[in-house]
Amino acid sequence: MFSAARRAVARPATAAIGRVTLNAYAHQRLLSALAILEQRQGQLSAGSLSAVTAAKAIGGTVHGFLAGASVKGAAEEAAKVDGIDKVITVDNAAYEKGLPENYAPLLVENIKKGGYTHVIAANSAFAKGVLPRVSALLDSQQISDVTSIQDDKTFVRPIYAGNAIATVESADAIKILTVRGTAFAAAAPGSGSAAIEEGADPKAEATSEWVSEDLAKSDRPDLATATKVVSGGRGLKSKEEFDKIMLPLADALGAAVGASRAAVDSGYADNSLQVGQTGKVVAPEMYLAVGISGAIQHLAGMKDSKVIAAINKDADAPIFQVADVGLVGDLFEKVPELTEKVKSS
């Protein structure tokens, strides 16, 4: 009798569990994400692998996408990344420079062909140019700079220069997102062996033409992914002083160099080094702000850093409200002293 009762209770329960599992399984099978990967001259861009980490969070299959003049090497690298189920490649020099006019139709064709529910790219200059164009062609409202994925349709993103955090739910059939690199670590190359498959090439006409580029060359770590960043502001007073004060400190710490908008506008540092709402968003282990007051547009680009330190002669500068450690003093005196002490320790 006891066992009969237990059976009677147990049976519906088992059936219910079975149903849930089946639903979850069916649901999961429907989800498939395409992670847009970037490459340059056959070299996979590590930063773009944050798209893979985000794609994994969706919970379905993950395909990587690569296009360019010679993508074989990058594709083989991508195929090793854990979590990638397949790498779709299109080998055609027309896509090497990532011109949105032909790259967007290329993506659209492959998104349709693969029946993806999600298209995800790291929020780089390339993705910022191409993905909204893709979204418009697919009639989907893109979600930019996502910092957290709640479920397959709910995403979190900062608005108002990071002064507010919005949680949004997408009603679009194909969800297109760019993700903030500092919120989704790049997927590490592992021991995977994903299949590499050739994608569709619609051979759309490139209506723009790549003329040239001028990239700042530096042996220092890349700003967006560096574990330490030292950043200089208007307080540096000139390009000469900026280079004389900030570069030795960066080298002593093994840090990347950043700058505030004021420093960039005054010509002290290159625009590509700008940290903030309109520049790069960084979240290193340590961010040292030198001669930076801490305007909200600057804080938008660095306030998720693990440890923030500041050196400023103005004790009331807003930067001190977010800094874990602050030193009030003349940077021309304090920074060289700091550089020496870091070197000798």
Place this chain on the structure above:
Amino acid sequence: MSSLRILVPIKRVIDYAVKPRVNKAQTGVETAGVKHSMNPFDELSVEESVRIRGEERSPGGVEDICVVSAGPAKAQDVLRTAMAMGADRAIHVELAEGEELEPLAVAKLLAATAAREKSNLVVLGKQSIDDDAGQTGQMLAGLLGWPQATQASKVEFGADDSVTVTKEVDGGVETVRAKLPMVITTDLRLNVPRYASLPNIMKAKKKKLEKVKLGDLGIGNEVRLKILKVTEPPARQGGGKVEDVDGLVSKLKELGAL
């Protein structure tokens, strides 16, 4: 060389210097009684358009500079400002107070406007500083099938309707060339916007400001993203100050940063 008919979309946003506050209901940011102004990137678009004409940079000349904004009645303030800076006329797409358009809807509205105004160059800001989406220009170019140059720091005009644009990209700059019609989005380094002088502000009051409704352009406000909630970011507590460099070094070591 075609003469330019420039369309400049502009947005009224909370002033960049104001720290936005999330409302109590967590549905958005408090906008009532808060200073608003033209989105800073849009000021650059207006300035660039006016300079293209003033500096006679385009071989075919500039026939028309039309600014357009979708928003409540107060959006007319920024349209007047743009006309005081030198735009010829304005179109106000009237929305109800509090009604907002997503970038895709704005792009559709602009595509219809560009067709209506026979524009051959649309100059937009690279992002609005409220939603920070950075999508509208690229979406518009996609919808129109026009070439795009985003995050422009330099715009030059050549023969045969060619436009050469230097773009800010990760790690430096990139230069691309395309032919009109095209879409350009502005980066902060493009120019330094002028202040509208009082006589120009007075003159702007006499310039034409046309009012249209979304429906007139064959557009509806289709909302794709439901805002579930808006919250304040986690607050960061300042950790206090140290006396000297030694204090800084030891504190950084203590925090595990060195």
